[in-house]
Amino acid sequence: xxxxxxxxxxxxxxxxxxxGILAAxxxxxxxxxxxxxxxxxxxxxxxxxxxxQERWRSNHTTYGTGTxxxxxTSDNYTFAITSGSNTATAYVATAAPRNAQSGDRCGTYTFxxxxxxxxxxxxxxxxxx
Numbered sequence: 001x002x003x004x005x006x007x008x009x010x011x012x013x014x015x016x017x018x019x020g021i022l023a024a025x026x027x028x029x030x031x032x033x034x035x036x037x038x039x040x041x042x043x044x045x046x047x048x049x050x051x052x053q054e055r056w057r058s059n060h061t062t063y064g065t066g067t068x069x070x071x072x073t074s075d076n077y078t079f080a081i082t083s084g085s086n087t088a089t090a091y092v093a094t095a096a097p098r099n100a101q102s103g104d105r106c107g108t109y110t111f112x113x114x115x116x117x118x119x120x121x122x123x124x125x126x127x128x129x
Contacts, residue, residue: 034100035101035103035104035105038076038100038101038104039104039106039109039127041074041076041077041095042074042076042077042095042097042109043095043109044072045071045072045074045077045079045095046079046093046095046109046111046120048072049069049071049072049079049081049093049111050093050111050113050118052064052069052070053069053086053091053093053113055069056068056069061088062086062087062088063086063087063088063090063091063113064081064086065081065086066079066080066081069081074095075099075100076097076098076099076100076101077095077096077097077098077101077109078095078096078097078098079093079094079095080093080094080096081093081094082094089114089115089116090112090113090114090115091112091113092110092111092112092113093110093111093112093113094108094109094110094111095108095109095110096108104123105123105124105127106122106123106124106127107122107123107124108122108123109121109122109123109127110122
């Protein structure tokens with residue numbers, strides 16, 4: 001009697017099913033870690049805006065617009081200074097997710113300066129603020 005080597009069809013199907021189950025569990029966790037690492041872009045950009053605003057304010061009577069200070073660029077976030085929010089004592093800067101980051105649970109990050117007090121907010125809690 002001759003002995004055959006290799007996998008049977010059942011063994012192959014079981015192996016593929018196991019790989020599929022592991023991928024279904026691991027992929028969402030992996031994607032969340034990627035989104036989490038990209039959140040630093042939003043915080044870094046908003047910190048750059050904050051620094052630029054303070055530099056602008058030291059030489060002018062009001063905080064600057066996005067055009068005045070030069071907004072940072074990112075593939076994953078859109079930075080903006082809310083129109084009409086920049087006064088002598090206040091401004092609102094936002095980082096809205098886009099592209100691959102658009103499904104992020106943290107949503108839009110906001111830095112609000114009002115009378116010398118900076119308030120940082122995000123779309124949900126536990127978002128690195």
